[in-house]
Amino acid sequence: MQFTITINQVKALEWGLNSQQAQLFSFVYECPSWAKAIKTDNGIFFVLTKAKIIEELPLLTDKPDTAYRLLKGLEKAGLVELSSTANVSLFRLTEKAKEWNRKLDGSEKYPTSEAFEGRKKIRSTSEKSPGKVGKISEQGRKNIRGGSEKSPTNQGTSNQGTNQVTSNQEKQCANAPGKSSKFDPLTAKPENVSVEVWADWCQHRKEIHKPLTAKSCEQQAKALANHPTPDSVLALSISNGWTGIFPDKAVIPAPVPTSRHSGFDTRDYKAGTKENANGTFRL
Secondary structure (H helix, E strand, C coil), rough: CCCCCCCHHHHHHHHCCHHHHCCCCHHHHHHHHHHCEEEECCEEEECCCHHHHHHHHHCCCCCCHHHHHHHHHHCCCCCCCEEECCEEEEECCCCCCCCCEECCCCCCCCCCCHHHHHHHHHHHHHHHHCCCHHHHHHHHEEEEEHHHHCCCCCCCCCEEEEEEHHHHHHHHHHHCCCCCCCCCCHHHHCCCCHHHHHHHHHHHHHCCCCCCCCCHHHHHHHHHHHCCCHHHHHHHHHHCCCCCCCHHHCCEEEEECCCCCCCHHCCCCCCCEEEECCCCECC
């Protein structure tokens, strides 16, 4: 969950955004700094799922449909371009959207070249021509350092502890085992789950930044072991953007009743009767 969001009320009013749209756009505006970039035929887009919006902005909404409707509102306002692939939703900011955090002089996240050159000149001037006070201060520090070097306290023992720690750290690094290989949840598919649904479940957890671990795969396999429709359990969690699985909430289809008008070819109609001499039967 994102702890803090900053809303530019001036731009929100100028663009005709309501409070929900402004809150969502404040979050969307920062997404390119951490979201996964995807190259498409129309350029670079960034991955942003409805489940991620719900996870990061719980005060905004808890419904995927509402999150999508608000995104479409930002697109209609000319602030984002939406796209998608077979698996994920994509977006990118428009040129208009980049005005959200830009001052009149072009500072903040989109500095102008003039402002940058001005700061460079200030730094270069201060380095090349320091004031006299700085020279006196620097000379005082030199005197202090000179005195401390000539007459150190506890001579011969000042670095002993540091050297000992460094030596121990080197030994630990030399004996440390190599990094274990990264866990792939696709290899931990429960036996009664289809390959396609399990792949969708792994991708869903990855998109909401809650990748499956070996332990969570083991626990979920136990929970689904005796379930009659494990695929429906996972599909329900994916459609609702859930992190966990809830076997009790999945709809189990009722068994089809056996028709009373069937099985005639297997019935024994002679049972309980006696055969007459003429080939007929009696009770």
